[in-house]
Amino acid sequence: MVTVEERMGIDVRMDLEDTDDILIDSRSDFKKRTGLDNLKQAVINRIRTQIGELTLHPDYGSSLPSLIGTNANDFTTQLAKQHIREALLQEPRISSIDDVEVTFADNLKTTLTCEITVTPIDSFESLNIVFPFVLLGGDS
Numbered sequence: 482m483v484t485v486e487e488r489m490g491i492d493v494r495m496d497l498e499d500t501d502d503i504l505i506d507s508r509s510d511f512k513k514r515t516g517l518d519n520l521k522q523a524v525i526n527r528i529r530t531q532i533g534e535l536t537l538h539p540d541y542g543s544s545l546p547s548l549i550g551t552n553a554n555d556f557t558t559q560l561a562k563q564h565i566r567e568a569l570l571q572e573p574r575i576s577s578i579d580d581v582e583v584t585f586a587d588n589l590k591t592t593l594t595c596e597i598t599v600t601p602i603d604s605f606e607s608l609n610i611v612f613p614f615v616l617l618g619g620d621s
Contacts, residue, residue, distance in 0.1 A: 485516045485517065485601075485604075486515045486516040488574065488601075488602060488603060489515070489516045489517055489519050489520045489574055489601065490515075490519050490520075490523070490574075491513055491514065491515045491519060492513070492514050492519050492522060492523065493511040493512065493513065493514070494511070494512035494513055494514045494522070495514075495522060495526075497522060497525055497612065517601065517608055520574050520575075520601055520608065521608065521610050523572070523574070524569065524572060524575075524597065524599070524610055525610065525612050527541065527542060527543060527568050527569075527571070527572060528542075528543045528545055528564075528565055528568050528569075528595070528612075528614075529543075529545070529546065529614070530542035530543065530546070531543070531544075531546040531547065532544055534546075540571070541571075542568065543564050543565065543567065543568030544564040544567065544568075545561055545564040545565060545568070545614060547564075548560060548561060548564070548616060549615070549616055549617075550616070550617065551616065553585065553590030553591070553616055553617070554590075557593075557616070558583045558584065558585070558593065559583075561583040561593055561595070561614070562581045562582075562583050565581050565583070565595060565597065566578060566581055569581075569597070569599060573602075574601055574602055575599045575600070575601060575602065576600050576601065576602045576603075576604070577599065577600040578597075578598075578599055579598040579599060579600060579607050580596075580597070580598040581595075581596075581597050581598075582595075582596040582597075583595050583596075584596075586613055589617075590616070590617075591615065591616055591617040592613050592614065592615050592616060593613065593614045593615075593616060594611065594612075594613055594614075595610075595611070595612055595613070595614055596609070596610070596611045597609070597610045597611075598610075
């Protein structure tokens with residue numbers, strides 16, 4: 482029988498909260514992400530990567546990064562939701578997209594809060610993924 486960890490894969494652990502750097506353990510080896518935690522990281526990476534950015538995987542990613550620097554309004558959030566949904570449809574480890582919510586994280590409307598609820602393959606439980614997406618730098 483295949484375990485959740487095997488179905489969801491394994492990857493190097495990235496610091497998705499601050500730097501997006503790869504994390505290293507006390508033995509100077511890569512930290513790992515497995516199972517549903519790996520799926521969360523994979524979804525965030527896919528959505529934050531501009532389609533065409535990876536030469537060897539030209540269809541990987543989303544159009545969300547194309548919104549960086551655009552006017553922050555309700556149309557922006559609707560477009561962001563559409564771009565996120567399109568990217569999630571490409572993820573083979575997701576059986577259904579249950580909800581996608583995009584709101585402004587701050588009054589200056591420089592950052593979006595993206596909240597996604599999906600159902601992984603071979604699962605009856607939803608997985609909630611929340612992450613920020615910066616539209617404009619602090620100096621704008």
